[in-house]
Structures are given as structure tokens and as C-alpha cells.
Amino acid sequence: MTGKKTAALMMSLAMIFSSGFGSMSFALDDTLCGYGQGREVNDENCPVGALMFNEQFYKYGAYAVTDGDKIVLTFDQGYENGFTAPILDTLREKNVKAVFFLTGDYAKRNPELVKRMISEGHIIGNHGMAHASLPKLSDEGIKEEIMSLHEYVKQEYGYEMKYFRPPCGEYSEKALAAVHDCGYTTLVWSFAYCDWNVDDQPEENESLDRVSSAAHSGAIYLLHSVSETNCHILPRVIDNIRAAGFEFGLPEV
Structure with missing residues (x-):
């Protein structure tokens, strides 16, 4: 290679890195994906799709199954429908801790419930200030979506969140890396x-069987607190899962 060509190449590389791509983020896939665990399970009743997600994205601190053997109950809190308080009553009665993923609107409109979650030993998770799909946002937009809620909860509740759930289950490799860069672990x-x-609302007895029979080591359950069915079956779900030999706990990732 001639001296002129070498100089031109070096100049081009310098321009690329000075443009803010030194982190190699330009190489990450930004294709929007919709997460789903699928129906296929292994011999331990764990969805194969969840294990594949872990294998592909654990390097970005993203998990669909935890490293432990306990069941993790999580609730997405987009808005309040009157069932969160009785759900909290059940969790307290059954001595179970859960993760509640809050949107910005929920955090602002329901301070007493949020304070109760914290005081009773549950984890507060970040579900996005505006519940926006991260792959549709710019790099700065992703950071704003996550960290504006982070700072709000820290200021208003004295609580520092560390777990994030992608709104609508939509993600990309690039978005998961950006969440990790914000200091968060992603839980689907x-x-x-x-x-x-x-x-x-789904029928209660059918839902009870479905939710109870899905238990497996390291399971992360996604439930919505707006569900009347969930509110009514939760005590029996907890009893059934314990009778099957499992226990409940907080994330071990």
C-alpha cells in the first residue's frame, strides 16, 4: 500500500472513531424483535426459547431465566386498576417477595402503593418513563427513557432501581446493550x-392450572396487576407451586 493510501485509510479510521463509534456500537444489530418464550420446553419444564435468549444476550446482562432455582414473580405496572393492594396483601400473607416494574405514569400517580412495595421488601423495576419501545428510539432517547424514570424514583422514593423490562417485550441487540450501559440488568x-x-379476563380455574403448571427452576413469571383473575388465583398459585416443590425468591442475576 502506498504512503498516500495508508494516510487516507488512517484518516478515514480517525473520522469514524471521532464520530462517537469508538464503542463499536455501530456493529450491533438494531432489528426490532418481539420477545416470546415459545411453547417448547426441555426436560425440566423450562421454555427452550427462554434459554436461547439467555445464551444469546447474557453478555448484555439480559435474562429470561435466572441462575437460581427459585420462582421469581414479577408484575408489570402500567396503570392502577384496584388490584395491586390485594395482590400485596396476598404476597405479605404468603411471605413472598416480587418485582414490580413501574412506568413513569404509575410511579407518579400511585405514591402510596409504590411506598408500600418498597417498605414490604419488594423490588421496584424500571418499565420505561413513557413505556416506549426502545428499538424505535435513538441512543439518547433510550438513555432518557430509562434514566429519567431512574432519577425520578431515586429522588421521590429514595430508591435506586437496577432491573429493566422492555416495554411491549420489544428489544434489539443494540437496545439491550444500551440498557446495560445504563447500569441495568434486563429481565424478560x-x-x-x-x-x-x-x-x-381469562377463566380462573383454567388460568390457575396454566400458571401453576408452568413452574420450573429459575422461572421468571410475568403477570399484570390489572388482572382480576390474577388477583383471585394468586393465593392458590403460590400454594400449588410450593406443593410442587418450588419456592419463591428475588432475582439471582
Whole structure:
């Protein structure tokens, strides 16, 4: 290579790195993906899709299954529908701790419930200030979506969050890396079902069987606190899962 070509190449590389791409983030895939654990399970009843997600994205601190053997109950808190308090009553009665993923609107509108979650030993997680799909945001937009809620909760509640759940389950490799850069661990799930539609709640006995039978070591359950069905079946779900030989705990990742 001639001296002129070498100089030109070095200048081009210098321009690339001075443009803010020195972190190599330009190489990360920004394709929007919708997470789902799938129906196929292994011999231990763990969804294969959840294990594949872990294998692919653990390097960005993103998990669909925890490293422990306990069941992690998580609730997404987009808005309040009157069932969070009785859910908290059940968790207290059954001595179970859970993770509650808050949106900015929820954190601002429901201070007493948020304070109760914290005081009773539950984890508060970050579900995005505006519940925005991260892959649709710029790098700065992702940081703002996460850290504006982080700072609000820290200031208003004296609590520093460390777990993030992607709104709508939408992610990309680039977005997961950005979440990790914000100091967060991403938790998706290894069990979820259609419990979120308040106008079409699932039948209770069928839901009880479905939720109870999904238990496996390291499971992360996604439930919605707006669900009347979840509120009613939760005591029996906890009893059934314990009777199957499992216990509940907080994330071990």
C-alpha cells in the first residue's frame, strides 16, 4: 500500500472513531424483535426459547431465566386498576417477595402503593418513563427513557432501581446493550399469558392450572396487576407451586 493510501485509510479510521463509534456500537444489530418464550420446553419444564435468549444476550446482562432455582414473580405496572393492594396483601400473607416494574405514569400517580412495595421488601423495576419501545428510539432517547424514570424514583422514593423490562417485550441487540450501559440488568420472562386485557379476563380455574403448571427452576413469571383473575388465583398459585416443590425468591442475576 502506498504512503498516500495508508494516510487516507488512517484518516478515514480517525473520522469514524471521532464520530462517537469508538464503542463499536455501530456493529450491533438494531432489528426490532418481539420477545416470546415459545411453547417448547426441555426436560425440566423450562421454555427452550427462554434459554436461547439467555445464551444469546447474557453478555448484555439480559435474562429470561435466572441462575437460581427459585420462582421469581414479577408484575408489570402500567396503570392502577384496584388490584395491586390485594395482590400485596396476598404476597405479605404468603411471605413472598416480587418485582414490580413501574412506568413513569404509575410511579407518579400511585405514591402510596409504590411506598408500600418498597417498605414490604419488594423490588421496584424500571418499565420505561413513557413505556416506549426502545428499538424505535435513538441512543439518547433510550438513555432518557430509562434514566429519567431512574432519577425520578431515586429522588421521590429514595430508591435506586437496577432491573429493566422492555416495554411491549420489544428489544434489539443494540437496545439491550444500551440498557446495560445504563447500569441495568434486563429481565424478560419464561412464563406469561394473556392476562392483561381487563375486558376479556381469562377463566380462573383454567388460568390457575396454566400458571401453576408452568413452574420450573429459575422461572421468571410475568403477570399484570390489572388482572382480576390474577388477583383471585394468586393465593392458590403460590400454594400449588410450593406443593410442587418450588419456592419463591428475588432475582439471582
